[in-house]
Amino acid sequence: MRSMYFIINPKAGNGRCRKVWGKIELQLKDEQIPYLAFFTEYPEHAKQLARQIAAKNDHEKIIIAVGGDGTMHEVMNGIFKHKNITLGFIPGGTGNDYSRGFKIPADPASALKVLLRLSKSELVQIDTGKMTMEDGREEYFINNMGAGFDALIAYKVNHSRIKAFFNKLSLGRLVYVYLLLRELFTFKTATIDLSIDGYKHTFNQTWFVTVSNQPYYGGGMKIAPEAVPNDGFLDITVVHELSKWKLLLVFFSVFWGKHIYFSEVKTFKGKQVSIQSKEKLFVHGDGEHIGQSPLKIDIQVKAMQVLTRWQNMKEVDVKARDSNDIH
Numbered sequence: 001m002r003s004m005y006f007i008i009n010p011k012a013g014n015g016r017c018r019k020v021w022g023k024i025e026l027q028l029k030d031e032q033i034p035y036l037a038f039f040t041e042y043p044e045h046a047k048q049l050a051r052q053i054a055a056k057n058d059h060e061k062i063i064i065a066v067g068g069d070g071t072m073h074e075v076m077n078g079i080f081k082h083k084n085i086t087l088g089f090i091p092g093g094t095g096n097d098y099s100r101g102f103k104i105p106a107d108p109a110s111a112l113k114v115l116l117r118l119s120k121s122e123l124v125q126i127d128t129g130k131m132t133m134e135d136g137r138e139e140y141f142i143n144n145m146g147a148g149f150d151a152l153i154a155y156k157v158n159h160s161r162i163k164a165f166f167n168k169l170s171l172g173r174l175v176y177v178y179l180l181l182r183e184l185f186t187f188k189t190a191t192i193d194l195s196i197d198g199y200k201h202t203f204n205q206t207w208f209v210t211v212s213n214q215p216y217y218g219g220g221m222k223i224a225p226e227a228v229p230n231d232g233f234l235d236i237t238v239v240h241e242l243s244k245w246k247l248l249l250v251f252f253s254v255f256w257g258k259h260i261y262f263s264e265v266k267t268f269k270g271k272q273v274s275i276q277s278k279e280k281l282f283v284h285g286d287g288e289h290i291g292q293s294p295l296k297i298d299i300q301v302k303a304m305q306v307l308t309r310w311q312n313m314k315e316v317d318v319k320a321r322d323s324n325d326i327h
């Protein structure tokens, strides 16, 4: 049997993740499941902890990130080079797009039950994306990356106290909407040169480019409705030549994945992408600020072993999947 490790970000969900862990801990003790738990103490600590756990020996292990998408991002970046790890996730953050995309229940107790069951069945290999920055730094993403307006919003969300305010009102997911409306009127669009599998495209007045491994981002928006995390492709979405007012319309349609029907939204599938522009663009990976453009993105086919119900759609409880608030 694989030993089980939990990496908990007590600050995720504006501190609510600590309570989530409290419930999970009781459940593990009730069911007499052996485990080891580690709490993060600062940003990037989850990556360090995950790397240490993975490198300890060659034994097969399960590491479960308890937190938000940022925690999952750090854990997966920590274990990337270690093939002895299977990754799991219990939602304890604000957005929790990983659980939507990989069909893990929104309720943490149900998520644990599902993960325990999945750990005894066949494990699933999924693709991931690798970003290579101008200075050669490499960073992996599991959900998606973005360059431009969405990355600016992600940066503002994580660097402003407004997130804590919205979380206190239990309206954490609305922080994206609020900041989008605030930044919309001062943002300057850019001309972007995009290369997808060697084919070059130039987009004028571009708001943002996203590259997705699964459909959801930004706290439940279905930015890449056709993305499949084990199909050997990344899904690229470009939003350009759009007035501010129409951008708002497109924005609200993203929650239903209907934005792809606007002529100003272009979608592609590909394996290698490069993003360049005269102006530097903010870049995020799984909602975490990574740096600035230019950069290259390469798919890593079936590079990560995870606990997911993705392969078995019949098992998915649609209600649990679509309502993603922490209980």
Ligand SMILES: Nc1ncnc2c1ncn2[C@@H]1O[C@H](COP(=O)(O)OP(=O)(O)OP(=O)(O)O)[C@@H](O)[C@H]1O
Residues within 6 Å of the ligand: 009, 010, 011, 012, 013, 014, 040, 041, 042, 043, 044, 045, 067, 068, 069, 070, 071, 072, 074, 092, 093, 094, 095, 096, 097, 158, 287, 288
């Ligand atoms: N002990 C800590 N103190 C402060 N920040 C931390 C700590 N541990 C982790 N972090 C940082 O917390 C940030 C947010 O974590 P995470 O994304 O998991 O939660 P969230 O923002 O609430 O959820 P989501 O990304 O799903 O909206 C990450 O950037 C991570 O580096």
